[in-house]
Amino acid sequence: MHAFRSSLAALGLALCAFGAHAFDVVDERGVAVNLPQPPQRIVTLLPSLSESVCALGACDRLVGVDRYSNSPAQLKALPQLGGGIDPNVEAIVALKPDAVLLAKSSRVTQRLEALGLKVLVLEPKSHADVRRVLDKLDQVLGTHEAPKVWRVIDAGVSAAAQSLPASAKGLRVYFEVNSTPYAAGESSFIGETLARLGVKNIVPASLGPFPKLNPEYVVRANPDLIMVSVRSAQGLEQRPGWGGIRAVREGRICRFSAEESDVLVRPGPRMDEAARLMAQCLGDKGKR
Template sequence: MNRTLTLTTALCAALSVTAGATTYPLTLTDDLGRKVTLKAEPRRIVSMLPSTSETLCALGVCDRLVGVDDYSDYPAYVTTLPKMGGLYNPNVEAIVARKPDLVLVSKYGKLEGPLTQAGITVLAVNPETYDEVFSKTLILGKIVNREAQAKALVTSMKREIAKVEILTKTAVKKPTAYYEIDPTPYSIGPNSFMGTLLTKAGARNIIPASMGDFPKVDPEFIVKQNPQLILGVDAGTVAARPGWNTITALKTGKVMDIPQELNTLLGRPGPRLPQALRGLAKLIHPELFK
């Protein structure tokens, strides 16, 4: 009986995988608006985004990576792979030398031009909004013939995120917040994946959606908005800025730099998004995690 049940389960699983298998050639429209055709299932992949490297590994195809960008460092396996440069200083010759059948890039940096000229298939997959983190995970799953794994990953991520939201919805006060990602200063709009995390973590973003997802902000605007919480920069830096010593967050000791590990997590629209949200929520509402 048990043997029959086991065989039936295995057969159903095999049929399920077959039914959900990607068929090639596969044509996709990438984030640069280009139609790109994959002739066969990619086996030698160069990833030029840390979040993409993480997602591919989470889908179980880490072993297909033959090169990664300089900032890919998770999981530990990718630190052993050849480095191909960064977004604005990619090593095109090194990438070509790895003989990839697919290079996954950001829509920024203009790397697709020289690589396409070299006869290499290039696809821009660049999640920026919260929903895109999940939709692009599914796209990557389709690209590497791991659609079932991608769906399972998305389901798991959303379940873990919901657990944090249950806690933060009980917060008595949700502070107005300014989140700095660059001292220029650049911040995060509410519709970016980081902005959505900020809201889900129990804060109210002072940056309006009309400013964009990752806007450069007039310092006077921040002073005028007078946030109750400032994240991503230390109190000393804030106090030294003209006019910022009047901001409530500084007066009440609610200026918090973000620990490096959490800062890295928060900047990556990938499979560790739930951990990023939990870490941010703990900073904003430590009382909920005792």
């Protein structure tokens, strides 16, 4: 019995030593970040990263988030650290995180590193990026959940596509990200979802993922259907020349709530839900 207990103790020590083994993670800057062990106190400064950490089963490791991270609901109880681009550095440091996850566009990366924090730059912008970031977070967290999470996302997008009536296939769609207007082009993750749903984006990949458009461009393109957030839809019909657009003339405008828009504009584990929202819009408004 004593020998058995000794063996168990030795095994436990070995597992602890294995769990504490340092490892390197290469982020999107190409920088190798050395982590002494999977981080247990994490700050995220991009909603899609917050949602991805939670989807991988590590929500309880989050100790602070940016002001826009609001899903799942439990994130709303965490310290809000300002915007992702220019967050409150002092508040981040005070939380003593083992790792800070943020976007390339953040202005505080070097400052946080200079203060001794481990910083990982991860920013998904396409379907392939979402899968890659999930795999990278799986490595960081040691959760081994990414393949399953991705299968659910991918299957959900496929199911949304299969749910569409034949009449909706091939519709020419304009997806407005905000009223500037910035649009989601073919090369964006939103454009990739639209393509999988079998509809045509009026904004070609050549214009970039999220181009700022001249409003006359949309008038000339004359989309069959418009997808827009209620945040930027006010006065859409009154924009110069827009009254003649087929989608406006025939009332084929889907106005997504603020909560739905959050789902639609975040490249992360809720892309399957985004596909279902788009499919529902196409099914409701796309009948010809």
